[in-house]
Amino acid sequence: MDYIAILLPIAFALTMISVFMGLCSYSVLAERKVSSWIQGRVGPNRTRLPLIGHIPILGNLLTGLGIFQPAADGLKFLFKEEITPGHVNKFYYYLAPVVALAPALTTMVVLPFGRYVDPSGVVQPLVLANIEIGMLFILGISSLGVYGIVLAGWSSNSKYPFLGAIRSSAQMISYELAMGLAILPVFMWSAAPGSEHGMSLFGVIESQKTLWLVIWQPLSALIFLVAVFAETNRLPFDMAESETDLVGGFHTEYGCFKFGLFFVAEYAHVIMGSALFVCLFLGGWNFLPGLADPWSDNTFGAVLSVLWFMAKVFFMIFFFIWVRWTLPRFRYDQVMSLGWKILLPLAIGNLVFNTLLIAAYDHFAQ
């Protein structure tokens, strides 16, 4: 009995990590495929696994879609020669990739990805840890991700990685402000006094049963989206990597699996960012705005809700990739002035406006 209580969470956590890592590797594939389609190319279409790849029609189809490519990519990173440059600070150099990946994996603990109805008829979230301060936890942990980049840049002891690290840390700090301020109105509406959910993401999703927040808080959604792009260091904000001027940025000195970890961390951040956006603004697993959820109360309904949530997340990941291959990179000072001079005042204005709105609502509704 006690064993089960201990083993079950571990099993859940392991499952979630493996699913998440699978998603990471497949979003790398998605990135490669979508970028090639946008550029009129074909993308990876050669890797073929022995048995599945030789099923007559299906095998060719999967191979053409590059479904087996992530395995080849991962193996390549594993089998490469492990090179450590002589001029690095060994301890931090090895620590940095781990520090970059760990926060992204930690935040997924509080991410609700589906819902089920428990025997007493109450809707419960499918989540590893349904804590009250979910959103605060995510904001707190995910900002630790910048340490990975800073440590990598500093310990590499070489100027381009160092520049990349400095840039990205400045950028992440600036956009975190706007990000935090952008989601405050969301919680002001969803976690009104007396609501039982507090800052948990489950509460936000439940509050979007009828109307998604992106529809009536478009400004918050926009600011949050831009900030997520900046936080995940994706184009058009990939200051940390900007290949053209920084030779790859903070991971210039990294090779083989250490680079692979950075790579996975980047996509883990993208997935987390997409999932967060879906939770906060796209109604989580709620079906469509204005329509009641068609998910039934049994296990099948729970599975459907998870799938619907995943579909939305996949769309967001696709959107991230789409934007990456559409927009050119901002200049560094433009990134900074966009963050401090536009997004931050906008977010503050949005907050004040919503506060006044809530005050007026409370005043006149009574």
Add this chain to the structure above:
Amino acid sequence: MAKTKVIERKPLTFAEKTFIPQILTGLKTTGKTMFQKNITLQYPDERPSIPDNYRGVPTLVKDPNGREKCVSCQLCEFVCPPKAIRITPGEIDAEAEPDRAHVEKAPKEFDINMLRCIYCGLCQEVCPEEAIFLQDVFSLSGYSRDEMVNNKQKLYELGGTLPDKHYKWDKKKAAEEHGNAH
């Protein structure tokens, strides 16, 4: 002097200042290309079509009767700018080809070093016998430097037979039969 035309630049409208319409247009453009036909050529499976005047690897050709056309005059060796060609002239075997023997020569060895060749086509241009052609072979690789030197046998293998406009030896024979050897 060219007339300068001053184009007035309108100040950005509010919508333009937010970048959002432009970003949406950009997304539309990339979204559209996503569904267009790919222009990639799946190279080893599909080959590009090579135009006739393509300058690929220089090769030696035979005439449709299977005769070696090169007479080992060494003009190509002299003209080759990077000195990629090395010819050792030789006699034609009197037993095998009594007609040609002692009339013209043939190369004993004919090496083209493809590490030196610059694909300039001068050898083809200079050859009086139309024996050397730069054809459609464009991917050449080898594991060692020696492998990258095409010898005579390899050159004929790559070259094959090309249509001939002159049939020098047929004409000569016909002329001989009419009692006019020259």
